[in-house]
Amino acid sequence: MDVEVIHLGWCSPLDHQGYSRKVLAKSFYSEDPALVAERLLGALLVRVYRGVRLSGVIVEVEAYYGSWDPASRAYKSMRGDLARTLYGDVGLALVYGVHKQWLLNVVAHREGDGGAVLIRAIEPLEGIDLMAKLRGVRDLRSLTNGPGRLTRALAVDKSFHKKPLYEETYGLWIEEGFTIDESRIARSKRIGVSKDLDEPLRFYVKDNPYVSRI
């Protein structure tokens, strides 16, 4: 396991003692979406763009289910491509466009079910200058604290739809990263959905300044 000592700025709330560059295997995503979502906190979302490694620590996620989840793209219809992707192979990216933004999910569910995890925010780690350029902002706090913002910072668009995130082939993948203590994880209702489930399906790192606004 490759472990490297890194140093973030004074404002980082994480204990950056070192992190694992091990790419998360496909089997990691063969679990209940809520479980996968929680386990993804602390992991690294990595993108290689024009030879530059861009990355950030995942600090906010949401779990979505299949046809019985009113906020799911598979709700009441299995005909569309998004619905079929939700029920298809796990570990693939599901890129969904809404309000001019691209939202990045990773397909995750148990056998026979459907589901995905939406990546809502990352803490910038590597390639920050280039990410700021791609976003057109200078403020670190507003660089990747939102699902549409982080895809723009990482130059992720629809071309990544249905590409595997468990291998480096397409320049976008997820690594093991850091371990976040359970005591630092909080959960709430999902943001922006009109019809949510009773169960809180949003997970985030407590007091992390790179979590999206509530």
Place this chain on the structure above:
DNA sequence: CGCCAGATTGACT
């Protein structure tokens, strides 16, 4: 092919 809701963002009162 037209319609429209929506897992957002950024600008503005």
Place this chain on the structure above:
DNA sequence: GTCAATCTGGCGG
């Protein structure tokens, strides 16, 4: 805090 621009995807006709 409020609000609307903007466009994809899924649906009906």
